[in-house]
Amino acid sequence: MADTLGLHVDPAGITAARVDTSTDAPPVVVPLGADGPSDDCVVVHTDDGTVLVGRAAQDATGTRVTDPMTEAATGRIGPLGAVVNHVVGLSLIHI
Numbered sequence: 001m002a003d004t005l006g007l008h009v010d011p012a013g014i015t016a017a018r019v020d021t022s023t024d025a026p027p028v029v030v031p032l033g034a035d036g037p038s039d040d041c042v043v044v045h046t047d048d049g050t051v052l053v054g055r056a057a058q059d060a061t062g063t064r065v066t067d068p069m070t071e072a073a074t075g076r077i078g079p080l081g082a083v084v085n086h087v088v089g090l091s092l093i094h095i
Helices: 068-073 078-093
Strands: 003-010 013-020 043-045 051-053 063-065
Touching: 003 068, 003 078, 013 078, 043 078, 051 078, 068 078
Parallel strands: none
Antiparallel strands: 003 013, 043 051, 043 063
């Protein structure tokens, strides 16, 4: 198995798909949200140091980022790293 993970991040949401490049199987959407394939594009760093991503971050208090790509373009990659970690973790659950 040679998996490739595709990730789409924008202020409207986060989506991802996996494809096994060693077969002709079609890509598989990684279910990120509780009720669908996407999750909210929100990253919150709480006062106690916890980093939350997606719907888990919606109601949390702390430093909030809603566009990790813009942050990364200015050299602040922490929020985008949190998104990638979140998606990779969920994709491993759904192998």
